[in-house]
Structures are given as structure tokens and as C-alpha cells.
Amino acid sequence: MTGNSRLLAILGTYKPAPWRGRYSLSRLFFNFYLLVMGSFVAIALFADFVISNAVKGITDDYTRKLMRGTVLLIEDELFRKPRGEWGRTIEALDRKFAYRLDIVDRWTLNLPPEEAEKLDGGELAIDDEGDIIYHRLKQTPLILVLGPISPERNPEYQRGLPLDLRISLLTWSLIGVCLAIVVWLWVHPVWRDLEAMRQTARSLGEGLFEARAPEMRSSALGPLAETLNGMAERIQRLIAMQKELSNAISHELRTPIARLRFALEMLAETEDRLERERLSQLTEADLDELDGLIDASLTYARFEREQPELQLSSVELAPWLEEQVEASRLLARKLDLRVDTSTLPLRLHVELDRRTMPYAVANMLRNAIKYTQTLIRVSAELSGGRVRIHVDDDGIGIPADERERVFSAFTRLDRSRDRATGGYGLGLAIARLVLEQHHGSATAGESPCGGARFTLEWPLSQSVTES
Structure with missing residues (x-):
């Protein structure tokens, strides 16, 4: 049972108790x-x-x-x-x-x-x-x-x-009547707010996750209504994400599984050694693709669902960035991969999460390696108290109307829908989630090298205790 169906099953067992509003x-x-x-x-x-x-x-x-x-x-x-x-x-x-x-x-x-x-x-x-x-x-x-x-x-x-x-009876009678009026004027709006929240909770229990509690008349119940609406929005977003992720993964799995089935059928029918070796290599490549798809999907789902707690630490930016580029240099093979940190102040330290920020940089580099022709240039700069890391390539670039869409999960442009370039459309989505967690952003634009430029930007200094 998937997480989405399990959640719906749990919510489906909720039965609102009979309620007599006036009583x-x-x-x-x-x-x-x-x-x-x-x-x-x-x-x-x-x-x-x-x-x-x-x-x-x-x-x-x-x-x-x-x-x-x-x-x-x-x-x-x-x-x-x-x-x-x-x-x-x-x-x-x-x-x-x-x-x-x-x-x-x-x-x-x-x-x-x-x-x-x-x-x-x-x-x-x-x-x-x-x-x-x-x-x-x-x-x-x-x-x-x-x-x-x-x-x-x-x-x-x-x-x-x-x-x-x-006199005492008259006085206490007047006090009782006045107090009853005051109590009614206080209780009735509170009750209406509680009734509205009950109706919202019932709708959410019935699976209508677009239901929201209205604005509360009582200031005491306002924070509770905001919490309920926030919970509903998060549940709605998680369910939508689960559906989108499930549909996208199902779609992405079809191609490698179909190739595997075809290769296995060919293996059973051919006796040629060279052909069998070729088909075996194709099978291994498809298995690697399936393994990569599952790993990327789990990583994206974890970032989207859990929002891991930040463990900020201070690092010297220039050596750290060169270390991240060196980790991806093997994938670049014969490509010209350069790092330029000359514009940074000497021994500039930034605050980042050493576990999650490498995801963002590595995914940007892998994306550039897929689509560049000969040159990839990684540079960093400091502007207005914010750090910017640019990854430029000399590929064909990204049309302006598609530069925001490439950061959506499982989004790949038409030119990438082939086995040579590969990818699942999750790398850039993960990079954006990481930068949003750092109170920053990940954007795409036009590169001075003639292709695409991807930029990671976040504040230079944050609280090292921030979560």
C-alpha cells in the first residue's frame, strides 16, 4: 500500500460523532x-x-x-x-x-x-x-x-x-440577567467558530482536503484555525506530491522495463555470443537506470516531505567549491571544466549544511555535463550579503519560457528525451528544495558561454543554530 492510499485509508475510518448543535x-x-x-x-x-x-x-x-x-x-x-x-x-x-x-x-x-x-x-x-x-x-x-x-x-x-x-433579590436578579447577556455574547461567537472548525474537520476527515476553516471571530481560536488550515494545506500538498510522484515514477518505469523485457526475449532467442554480450550490457544499463530512478525519487520525496533539519556550519567557500567540482570531474571526461573564485574576498566563509548543499551543486554540474558541448565554467561571487554560485555551459541553452519549468519534478525538455542524455527531471527540483531550505533560490538563465546558466544563491550568514 502506498503512502497516499494508506493516508486515505486512515482518514476513511474517521466517522464524525452525532452532534446536537443547539443542545x-x-x-x-x-x-x-x-x-x-x-x-x-x-x-x-x-x-x-x-x-x-x-x-x-x-x-x-x-x-x-x-x-x-x-x-x-x-x-x-x-x-x-x-x-x-x-x-x-x-x-x-x-x-x-x-x-x-x-x-x-x-x-x-x-x-x-x-x-x-x-x-x-x-x-x-x-x-x-x-x-x-x-x-x-x-x-x-x-x-x-x-x-x-x-x-x-x-x-x-x-x-x-x-x-x-x-433589595438583595432585585440586585442579584439584575446582575444575573446582565451576566447572562454578557456570557451569551461571549459564548455564541465562540460556539459559531467551534462549529465552523468542526465542519472543516469533518470535511477533512471525509477526504475534502480543499476545505479550510473560515476566519475566526474569537481571537482565542484564531491560532487554532490557522494551525488547522496549515495542516490541511500540508496534507493536500503531500497527497498531491505523492500522486504526482507515483504517476511520474510509473511513467518513467515503463521505458526501462519495456527495454528489459525486449532484451530478455532477444537473449532467449539468439545464440550469437557478441549479440548476447550486447544485450547483457543493455540490460545492465537499464537496471542501473532503474536503480538511479528509485534513488533520485526517494531523495526528492525525502526533501519534499521531511524538510531535513539544517545543520549549518561555517566553511571557507573557495576550497569547498573546488572540492565539489573535483568530485564531479570524473563524469566530465574530456570536457573543459573550470572553476573561478578569483572575485571572492580572501578566505570568505559562508554558512551552509554540509550534508544537503553538495546535492544542489552536484546536480547542477551533472545537468551541465549532460547538455554542454565542450566547456563548463563554475564561478562564485558575493553581492549584497548573498553568495551566488554560477554553473555555465556552452550548450544550446534553455528557452526563456521554460527556465522556471525545468525546476519542477520529472520535467525534461524535449531535447533530453533520449537515452543518451538520460536523467529523470529530479536533479534541478532537488537543488531548488535544498536552496529554499537555506532561504535561498535556484534559477536558470542565459550563460555568457552561449548555453545555459544555473545559479544557486543564499544568504552569506545565517544563524548556525537555525533549523
Whole structure:
């Protein structure tokens, strides 16, 4: 099974789960709303508890100052009359006040020690709720009680729900409604983005690799959508490359296989020794061609698919370039192969990958060797912080409208479709992939020697840690 069919088989097993959009949106909304509302209520209650305890002392002091005048007036009114009439006097005054008035014995009260000390010292004492005021009537064991003074604890004001409870319910209802609106305005666009991404993922799972996630309204999901689209583009490109590579290899294999079959049939029929030797040589040549085609195809597929990690290192350009040319000089046989690095600065160092850059230079030289007549000139120059290596030949050149197409995989011009020149149309494609990996380019043009010029160009200096 090929990589393309294996990938399609895996993706074909993907079955999107049943989905209820509205129900899930409602569940997402309510879950998020309950989380936010619960957190908000917890924070509000905690803040109210902290603030109430922090200001309790200040509130009690304010209540004492506020009620002291009233307490003294009531005390004066009581002492104008005999003690036996204090009960009727308090009942009469109680009907005139909005809160309750009463007189009790000191021993009936159970106050905190601090408040009891204030009460016995002649000051106003306040209960734990800060709502009932106690005052000792001069040098008597009787205590004047005022309160509860707050409306929510005063029976005079209790008509249905207490006022503070009604205010709290109204306030929290308004907060809940406003929060629900805010949460909905936030959740709904996010849900629409998630739904759009789900539809895109489903399309990709069904093999529609041209599907793309639309622009996200939510900034939180934008990077995820970009990642999904990038993955889809890469999968689409890899599948297209696999199809193109498979089709091209199938086409290229037909010719040598057909020649092999013909040569084997001829070998079986002929008894002539010289003819058998000739056919054997042709068979070996076809096997070598098949081996070269497979090796070149695997190399191209690896560069196209994996994009090997760069291992940049600093090298002195002139000796390195001469070494690469010497490695290919044997293939040139009687051709005039020259190297010119005279225009380079002395001991110029460049950064390149020692594993992959030789692929590019070697493929350029092999291409020139195939099509030149007598001369191949390799030169290098430095311009604007970029290195350029030119490979010139004196062949018939490349038409201007075909100079970009020759860098596509399995592309060969009409004049090269013969066994003498050979080639699979992968060398220049590999060279371009290597240069793109180095943030450079591989281009074709017209040579001063009269044929074609191929140029490799990349930045002089890159980060040696770059991948």
C-alpha cells in the first residue's frame, strides 16, 4: 500500500460523532454561566464578610454617637416621673418611635465582655448584630433597650419579605440577567467558530482536503484555525506530491522495463555470443537506470516531505567549491571544466549544511555535463550579503519560457528525451528544495558561454543554530 492510499485509508475510518448543535450550545452556555455566576457570588459574599468585619467597629461608633442624644432624652423623661410609672411611660414612648423601647433588668442580658464593660461604665452597648442599643439608667440595675432599629428586624416594617432581602433579590436578579447577556455574547461567537472548525474537520476527515476553516471571530481560536488550515494545506500538498510522484515514477518505469523485457526475449532467442554480450550490457544499463530512478525519487520525496533539519556550519567557500567540482570531474571526461573564485574576498566563509548543499551543486554540474558541448565554467561571487554560485555551459541553452519549468519534478525538455542524455527531471527540483531550505533560490538563465546558466544563491550568514 502506498503512502497516499494508506493516508486515505486512515482518514476513511474517521466517522464524525452525532452532534446536537443547539443542545450543546445551551449546555456550554449554562455550564459557563453557572461557573461565572457561582464564582461571582462566592467572591461577593466573601468580600461582604471581609468588609462587614472591617467596618463593624466604625459602624458601632457611629451608631453610638447617633443614638446618644435620643437615649439621654428618653432617660430624662423617665426620671421626671416616679419609678413605678416607668413602665407606662415606656409604653407611651414606644408608640411614638419607629423601633421598640423596653426596660429590663441587668442580670437578664448576656453581652460580650467588651460591651458589658461599656454598659456598666455608663456608655452605650450594642449587640453582636449592631442593631440593639443598651443603656444603663444612671445608678439603677435597670437597662433601657432600644431596637431593633433596622427595618429588616423591626416588626413595624415587616410587610412581606424584609426590605434588605428584597433589595438583595432585585440586585442579584439584575446582575444575573446582565451576566447572562454578557456570557451569551461571549459564548455564541465562540460556539459559531467551534462549529465552523468542526465542519472543516469533518470535511477533512471525509477526504475534502480543499476545505479550510473560515476566519475566526474569537481571537482565542484564531491560532487554532490557522494551525488547522496549515495542516490541511500540508496534507493536500503531500497527497498531491505523492500522486504526482507515483504517476511520474510509473511513467518513467515503463521505458526501462519495456527495454528489459525486449532484451530478455532477444537473449532467449539468439545464440550469437557478441549479440548476447550486447544485450547483457543493455540490460545492465537499464537496471542501473532503474536503480538511479528509485534513488533520485526517494531523495526528492525525502526533501519534499521531511524538510531535513539544517545543520549549518561555517566553511571557507573557495576550497569547498573546488572540492565539489573535483568530485564531479570524473563524469566530465574530456570536457573543459573550470572553476573561478578569483572575485571572492580572501578566505570568505559562508554558512551552509554540509550534508544537503553538495546535492544542489552536484546536480547542477551533472545537468551541465549532460547538455554542454565542450566547456563548463563554475564561478562564485558575493553581492549584497548573498553568495551566488554560477554553473555555465556552452550548450544550446534553455528557452526563456521554460527556465522556471525545468525546476519542477520529472520535467525534461524535449531535447533530453533520449537515452543518451538520460536523467529523470529530479536533479534541478532537488537543488531548488535544498536552496529554499537555506532561504535561498535556484534559477536558470542565459550563460555568457552561449548555453545555459544555473545559479544557486543564499544568504552569506545565517544563524548556525537555525533549523
